[in-house]
Amino acid sequence: MKRSLCLAVLTLIGVGATVSTYEARQPRASLTVHDVADNLYMLANAASVQGMGGGGNTAIFVTGDGVTLVDTKVKGYGEDILAAVRAITDKPVTTIINTHTHWDHTGTNVEFPDTVNVVVHENTRANLASDDCGDGTGFEGGSIKNCDSFKGANARFLPETTFSDKITLGSGPDQIDLYYFGRGHTDGDTFVVFRAARVMHTGDMFARKGLPYLDVASSNGSATEFGRTLEKAAAGIGGVETVIPGHNPVPLTWQDFVDYGGFYNDIVSKTRAGEAAGQTVDQIVGSYSLPSEYNDFVAAPDRLRATVQYLVDGQ
């Protein structure tokens, strides 16, 4: 991590408000709080925000003991998250769950006290602790998997609670179930279910109604496994009605999530059929048409080409 950023972050922790490096260089995205259920909120980019804005959607869940956050946006937005929490409750933030390693979902972990319990899949912890921070496509040229934010003294912010398949936090109205079903967007994507509220945060396994960004290069994501992982999640998680997607500006539904798997796996099927017929990637992409039952989903040409290429390459 760059020294200037370290200092900005330390100042933020110390006095609660300052101008971060990010804020100084970027127009600040305004955020909107959506009521999702009793004691559960989604903090999203305002509808007017174009592009990344503050990063992924944050869930704010008020429990008996304190506040649990799911995903922490991009660097410099810790004070925005805390302001949203303070408008809801005086309780402290006690737990952070990160759905995956990316810089736009873990960016402000280091802006909260290091006493907060951080919970992630074991592969996400390995990504955050990695020495190979890679490709410079994340925050201000930092790593997309954000491991450069957890080096040196900041290693104390690395998650201390991990799981492999499933873990349950809290009980009764506070129960949160965390599931892992395999590789997809990365190799450590967690589905977070707020049991009493019948709500699930999907992270970027369902970012929006469009084809996923697949982080094959940096975080061991997989185009071939992505669809299988969605199917396992749809089959293995029950009792969910409302979905907090990774980036969509408003909540979606369980049926939208199920349809997302259908939309994606239709592309897998068409790719496999094209391969069997001896088609090239260009031909497979060129002959693709969106099934009418998924007409509210978007297969952008660049994402479609990347997805088909990964599938053909067996990645």
Ligand SMILES: [Zn+2]
């Ligand atoms: Zn991501």
